[in-house]
Amino acid sequence: MNNHGLVTRLREQLGDAAVLTDTDVTDAYSRDMMPLAASGKPLAVVLPSDVEGVQAVVKACAEFEVPIVPRGAGSGLSGAANAIDGCVVLVLTKLDQIVEIDEGNRLAVVQPGVVNLDFRNAVEKHGLFYPPDPSSYDWCTIGGNLSTNAGGLCCVKYGVxxxxxxxxxxxxxxxxxxxxxxxxxxxxxxxxxxxxFVGSEGTLGVITQATVALKPLPQLPSTLVAAFNSTEAAGEAVARVVREGLVPSLMEIMDATSIKAAEAYLKTDLGTSSDCKALLLAQSDSGGEVARKELAVLEQICVDCGADLAYATEDLEEGKMLLQARRVVLTALEMYGVWLTDDVCVPRTRIAELIAGCERISEEVGLRIAVVGHAGDGNMHPTIVYAPDSEDEFARARVAFDAILDVALSLGGTVTGEHGIGRIKREWLAKEIGEVGIAVHRQIKQALDPKNLFNPGSMFSL
Known part of the structure; x- marks a missing residue:
């Protein structure tokens, strides 16, 4: 069929303003934030404003046998929202309504184009809390979070x-x-x-609405910071926290490279010694005496494991200041070049081994690698820094990216904790789940998308 006929059909059904074909415009919708993933030239970018519009796009593309790549805000880090040549990029940001907030049953109904932070702020006015908080929560959308099964800093207590x-x-x-x-x-x-469908990266269908459970709004958090002169000591502290059954609302780790970058960017001293190798940041949102006891136990564990510094505070602003060091790491690394962030998850008892592996890889490829991550659940984000105008350094960054995935698997981990597989880790998914696992994935895909029109090439190939 003539694909220009598809564009005409889409304009008839959605209106001219909702169907974009100017390449200067469509190029902006052709890829997400992952530089390693290839992207193509879409036939058109469509922005329906309701469910019926989404259905019309899917039906038209099925008739013309044109692939569809669903897309949210484009904040992803796996290439899962990247266009392929000749596809229709289906942008869901105009489906941006919070349909319902049901305080009595602690749930909400929300469309995929709602920004995560806007949703969190809206339910907070009702004394409720939506836990998933990806690092890009101030601009990523609920639909993208659903597509990749996103996580964030609060996963240790509240899940993905x-x-x-x-x-x-x-x-x-x-x-x-x-x-x-x-x-x-x-x-x-x-x-x-x-x-x-959650985590299927748009390969099985297009999510147009979600009913989500909400939590009671937590108490204001108390914060702990602990500095260690070895990653092994910090890793042991994390393992002790897990063994003793503590569940902080947040527990993050920063390696020495991350600490130095954050200090340089913030132009401040985090209170660590010059030989500090790892920093743990933890919070409790239990409130009152419960939080004080929880942090007291956390602090004692850190001291027992050899922390040079262990400090707890109930002051909200002081806690925000401490946590800011963790949140600014990626921005801070831009002082040295552009960054490429990986996403792996390992057993919490093996976090120190992963950091050591990243240090070895850094030396081998001759590039800076900073490791930050969610220590509470073992989800680490090794971040490789390279010169933006150097093809050689980019190639070495790619080598380092794959080497980190290999280390994660060797430690009994997984190649993605929250960013997804997308177009950059397809061969790694096959290594992790094996031939039978891939065969089952293909059978499910074939059953729900027999023409392979939904985001073909993401996660795995048919």
């Missing part, structure tokens, strides 16, 4: 996106609307289809 999902509405390959899940606390009727 899927742990908050009760139900979904999804447009399937034939344009029909699947409603799956529930609004109740419990429910085991049929397969758990909602969890199947």
């Amino acid at each position: 996106t899927t742990d908050s999902v009760l139900g979904l509405e999804v447009v399937l390959a034939d344009g029909s609307l699947l409603k799956t899940g529930r609004r109740t606390v419990k429910g085991v009727a049929g397969y758990d289809l909602a969890r199947l």
Whole structure:
């Protein structure tokens, strides 16, 4: 079929303003934030404003057999939202309504184009809390979070996106609307289809609405910082926290490279000694005496494990200042070049080994590698810095990226904790889950998307 006929059809159904074909405009929608992932030239970028518009796009693309790449804000770090040549990029940012906030049942119904931070602020006005908080939460969308099963700093206590999902509405390959899940606390009727679509990176359907569980608004957090002169000591402290059953609302780790970058960027001294190798930051949102006791135990564990510094505070502004050091690391690394962040998860007892592995890789490739991550769940983000105008350094960064994935697997970990597989880790997914696992993925894909039109090439190939 003539694909220009598809563009005409889409304009007839959605209006001219919702169908973009100017390459100067469409190029801006052709890729996410991952520099390693290839991207193509889309036939068109479409921005429907309602579910019926999404269904119309899917039906038209099915008729013309044109691939669809669903996209949110483009904040992803795996290439999962990258266009392929001749596709339609389906942008969901105009589906941006918070449909309902049900205080009595502590749930909300939300469309995929709602920005994570806007949603969190909206439910907070009702004394409620939506836990998933990716680092890009001030501009990433709920739909993108659902697509990649995003996490964030609070995962140690509250879990990743899927742990908050009760139900979904999804447009399937034939344009029909699947409603799956529930609004109740419990429910085991049929397969758990909602969890199947969360994290599927747009390869099985297009999520147009989600029903999510909310938590009571936590107490204001108290904060602990602890500095160690060895990563092994910091790793032992994390393992002790886990063994003793403590569940802080946040527990982050920074290696020496990250600490130095943050200090230089903030133009401040974090209070660590010159030979500090690792910094732990933890918070408790339990409030009052419970939080004080929790942090007291955390502080004692750090001291027992050899911390040179262990300091706890209930002062909110002081806590924000301490946590800022963790949040600015990626920005701080831009002082030295551009960054390429990896995303792996290892058993919490092996965090120190991963950091040591990254130090070895840094020496081998001759590039700066900083490691920060969510120590509470073992999800680490080694970040490689390279010169933007050096093809040689970019090639070495790619080597380092893959070497880090190899180390993670060797430690009993996984190649992604929250960013997803996308277009850069397909071969690594196959290594991790094996031939049978890939075969099952393909069978599910074939059942739900027999023409392979939904985001083909993301996660795995048919």
